[in-house]
Amino acid sequence: MTSPAHIAMFSIAAHGHVNPSLEVIRELVARGHRVTYAIPPLFAEKVAETGAEPKPWNSTLPGPDDDPEAWGSTLLDNVEPFLADAVQALPQLISAYEGDTPDLVLHDITSYPARVLAHRWGVPAVSLSPNLVAWEGYEKEVAEPMWEEPLKTERGQAYYARFRAWLAENGITEHPDPFVGRPARSIVLIPKALQPNADRVDESVHSFVGACQGDRGAEGAWERPAGAEKVVLVSLGSSFTKQPAFYRECVKAFGELPGWHVVLQVGKHVDVAELGDVPGNVEVRSWVPQLAILKQADLFVTHAGAGGSQEGLATATPMIAVPQAVDQFGNAEMLEGLGVARHVPSSEASAEVLRAAALTLLSSPEAATRLKFIQRDMAAEGGTHRAADLIEAELPT
8 A cells, every 4th residue: 555645747738648548547536635726727627526636836848729820830939938938937936846855756748847856856757748758779860860950050059959948947858759769768748659659768766657548528529320331520620720721621622422411520729610511410620539439430530649539449330540740740650550540741631632541541450350359459458547557656765
């Protein structure tokens, strides 16, 4: 029996980074631990529902309701805001935890202040990764080529200089790259099937526990329409949803198929009027209870974010992956390599291509068989309970 402890979790205000951790937090609270969760106010209520105590702090990052274009388009556009946010967040978090030092720090991969605080406090830190982790050779194969051009620029050099100076101010001599990408201990909240080069991942550091989904009843229910022969869910997640042209192609691809029912999630930045004529068998929503629909769907058209990808696998739903950004491209390739999805680049996602991919995929008995095997293997990875066990094992004795 583990003695009750104070465990502090740190994340950013993004659905894809908060949602994967919530069931693990709920389980730790149920086991008697006091869990605090440092999070911007937008997600405080969602965190409080787990039984954890929100520790609010103000973020400068674009939020889930902001225009996705606020993130910019280049690598430096994407990474600079995280460093700037970390620098301004750290004093807030020091103040929030004054006189309330935790026994263990849990943190999302984007929460740089969490690792700094763990170092300052002298307590162990465990990363909760909602997506892929670095393997042996990752730096040479991925990171160095990706950074080769930006590092030649004054802006790229200045970014690293700022990062190193900030770490040094806080007594950390580690280079920013391993500081961000090489945690001492990591619980990976995705199935091993979604991890590239899984055979080269150090499993003494990274433990794959698979999906930690829990009961999503609070998100609402969804009922499959009577008489629907096929149901397809189209969703690009919560961040990269400003794609009216793509949604028009989806309406054209599936809305004209007899017996098909289409659930189209368009987010908050697309007006239904931008979709043109929408047939009666197409249900357009700004947000959907995704897991509830996937449990009844025949096909999932997804951006292949880590959360959506594993929900598709957990519900054994064939997928068309149309990646939009960051790790989604690698996830799309992984899903196609597993034989359970078709990877369609955004630039090629015409109605004709989407429809052909759907009909081919749904007529493939091999895809259905592969999905059932992966679904079984994911269930054996342990999910929420194993994640909590592994976290408790890191508590100081």
